[in-house]
Amino acid sequence: MSITTTKLTRWAGLSAAAAGLLFIGVQINHPQLDAGFATTTEYTVRQSLKVLMAGLSLIGITGMYLRQVTQAGVLGLIGYLVFGAGYLIMISVEVIGAVVLPTIARSTPGYVNDVFATVMGDPVTGDIGLMTALNMASAVTFLGGGLLFGIALFRANVLARWAAALLAVGSVATLFLPLLPQINDRLFALPIGVALIGLGYSLWSGLRTTAARTSRGTVGSPAHPEGAK
Template identity: 60%
Template sequence: MTVTTTTLTRAAAAAAVVGGLLYVGVQINHPHLDLDFIATAEWKVRQSMKVAFATLSLAGITGMYLRQVKRTGVLGLLGYVVLALGFIFMVSIEVVGAVVLPAIAHSSPDYVTDILAVAIPGGHAAGDIGLMGLLINLDGVLYLAGGLLFGVALFRARVLARWASALLALGAVATVAIPLLPQVNFRLFAVPTGVALVGLGYSLWRDQRTPAALPLPEATSPRLDTAGAK
């Protein structure tokens, strides 16, 4: 298979669609975060889905950015870098959740419980969880700021679906309201971002069309010198 720009862009588009679907799917009937849950196979499956979401989404936004790098300008670059860092940090956090937390749940239950508490937006740890608390909070800031900036940049570029670009920005900002609405299931706030990624990925896929054939130069014939014709 020949690797071309179109092939890579379509791969990024597919990654964004699958990543968005995973993000929405992992929220459905998500159990409460506690020590009993992280000891189950379902926990490992959901954590793996989150790792896949962040990884695929990183590939997806990379394709989106490169497709319209000249149109998004400095705002697009800033939004892409911040959101990309958010996804990278998210991968590291979810890998720790999948591999490390179940292994130390019995020996350090208080520590694991505090990490699970901080993992919920607006949650606070009762004890000291070291740099994990900083990493989780920093990832939240990067996700919010990156989603907003990148969404606005895509909206202004007018290349991909503008409704999906606006939804990406609004979905990121909406997470600020989670601590203010404790009666609402906070996982519902992930749905707009997932839908936005699906919409942007599909828009990026459709954007990759075979360029129209260049028009052939008009046929020319030597001009007859009628002056000497007889």
């Protein structure tokens, strides 16, 4: 099987859509994060899916950026780099959560509970060292990158604009969590998850349509002047 740019980009679209589904799926009936839950099989499965989700998302946004690198401009580059950094840090945080925290949950439950409290934005009673800075960096790059990347995709007008707008709005909406204490904060994953699904499908289906037109020999016709070069 030959590897082409079109195939890689379409795989990136599928990766983004799968990441969006996982992002939503892992939030469903998610138990409260604490040291006791960290020792369960369910926790290990959920953490593994989060690592997979972050990896697929990174592949997906890379495909999105390369698909419209010219149209996205400088804002697109900055948004991609910040958003990509957010996913890279997220992968490291989730791997620590999957590998390290379960092994120390029984011996130092207070530390594990404080790490979870930092992740969820709850008060912390102890010292968790550099995990505080790591979680802060993850939040800033993920939310800021989502906002910038979403705006850049919307302006580029190559992929589904509604999904790009939802990505930007969903990233900003997370900042209002402290003002809505009665709302389950996991609901705020839904807009970003749906946005990834929409952008991924748009990336995949757009190239699929282009390939179909090419096979029919319509590219380059008056209806498709972009093919006349």
